[in-house]
Amino acid sequence: MNSDLIMRTTKAFTAKMLEETNNDREKAVTLAFDQIYNRQPTEKERQIAQNSMSMEANPQEGLRLFVQAMFGANNFLYSY
Amino acid sequence: MPRSDLARWRRIPFCNLTDLYGAELVGVRISDLTPKKPNFAPKAQRVMFFYIGGGPSTIDMFDLKPTLVKYDGKPAPFEIKGRALNESQQVMASPWKFSHCGESGRQISDLLPHFQKVVDKVTFLRSMTTDRIDHSTAQFTFVTDRGFTGFPAIGAWVSYALGTENRNLPAYIALGEGATIGARAHSSAWLPPIFNGNSMRADPSAPIFDIKRPDNMSAEQQKRFLSMVSALDHEQKTQCYPLDQDLESRIANYELAARMQLEALKVANFNQESEAIKKL
Numbered sequence: 294m295n296s297d298l299i300m301r302t303t304k305a306f307t308a309k310m311l312e313e314t315n316n317d318r319e320k321a322v323t324l325a326f327d328q329i330y331n332r333q334p335t336e337k338e339r340q341i342a343q344n345s346m347s348m349e350a351n352p353q354e355g356l357r358l359f360v361q362a363m364f365g366a367n368n369f370l371y372s373y
Numbered sequence: 374m375p376r377s378d379l380a381r382w383r384r385i386p387f388c389n390l391t392d393l394y395g396a397e398l399v400g401v402r403i404s405d406l407t408p409k410k411p412n413f414a415p416k417a418q419r420v421m422f423f424y425i426g427g428g429p430s431t432i433d434m435f436d437l438k439p440t441l442v443k444y445d446g447k448p449a450p451f452e453i454k455g456r457a458l459n460e461s462q463q464v465m466a467s468p469w470k471f472s473h474c475g476e477s478g479r480q481i482s483d484l485l486p487h488f489q490k491v492v493d494k495v496t497f498l499r500s501m502t503t504d505r506i507d508h509s510t511a512q513f514t515f516v517t518d519r520g521f522t523g524f525p526a527i528g529a530w531v532s533y534a535l536g537t538e539n540r541n542l543p544a545y546i547a548l549g550e551g552a553t554i555g556a557r558a559h560s561s562a563w564l565p566p567i568f569n570g571n572s573m574r575a576d577p578s579a580p581i582f583d584i585k586r587p588d589n590m591s592a593e594q595q596k597r598f599l600s601m602v603s604a605l606d607h608e609q610k611t612q613c614y615p616l617d618q619d620l621e622s623r624i625a626n627y628e629l630a631a632r633m634q635l636e637a638l639k640v641a642n643f644n645q646e647s648e649a650i651k652k653l
Binding site (some may be wrong): 323335345349353361362368 | 590624
């Protein structure tokens with residue numbers, strides 16, 4: 294989860310999510326969940342994403358960090 | 374049935390049901406790594422376990438076989454079945470010279486000149502036998518006491534029984550992997566995954582792949598990142614798999630990973646070791 298690959302791909306993925314939602318960050322979070330987990334986010338997950346974006350001077354970096362967390366989380370790494 | 378429930382049922386026949394029942398009654402987590410007292414007062418303070426799959430043969434180091442010497446180059450006095458290469462029945466002794474060493478007179482190969490000098494400090498256990506003749510099955514026998522895959526390795530059992538005093542490193546660390554059985558050489562198998570052996574390499578710059586924080590990520594960002602991974606995992610566990618021990622172990626491993634970032638680099642750095650240790 295610390296590799297250059299994950300840093301590069303999450304940056305590109307975040308840019309793509311924002312581009313496809315006309316820079317609407319809330320919709321970008323929903324789209325990211327659809328693309329990565331194939332489901333809608335829960336309220337708590339939306340809140341975690343919002344917190345991440347509000348903590349960074351650049352909200353896009355906050356979203357990228359959240360996307361990186363999504364790829365590092367159990368939900369992506371292991372299929373049930 | 375969800376996979377988590379299947380995994381739970383799969384484990385139960387191998388556990389002591391009384392322990393399970395008792396543990397759940399008092400709310401104790403079964404996958405517990407807190408230090409525990411052994412059943413008997415230990416004489417040793419520390420144990421280092423070297424399992425060298427694919428290492429030099431004991432027959433060439435310190436286990437001279439007089440019968441092999443006797444029949445060297447001749448047909449074996451019994452039939453060799455199964456793995457007789459090219460149907461050969463010919464016996465071959467170790468090609469190396471052995472010398473009597475120390476006060477014990479133990480015969481040690483001249484390939485090990487330093488070991489020859491310290492042989493009196495070594496206890497040899499030469500009573501172990503096996504009916505397994507192939508690499509993988511022999512390795513499974515050595516690390517799990519079973520000649521096949523699917524059982525916990527000795528390190529997993531030790532972690533299960535004793536826990537760990539170091540909260541910043543995994544209870545069970547494996548340097549490298551089994552020669553032909555890979556990570557199964559240090560698997561916890563059907564014990565909870567928290568007792569699984571974590572691979573480390575003898576490389577001070579990167580003892581664990583990608584253990585270092587990326588250059589373009591601040592310490593504060595990484596802290597938030599790990600916190601988010603943990604929050605996402607807890608949310609999934611709460612929503613979908615409250616009984617899943619695998620998921621619980623992964624959450625614990627992520628939390629451990631954060632603490633390991635400093636500790637793993639420290640223990641893999643040999644610069645602080647004394648000259649005497651480095652000479653070893």
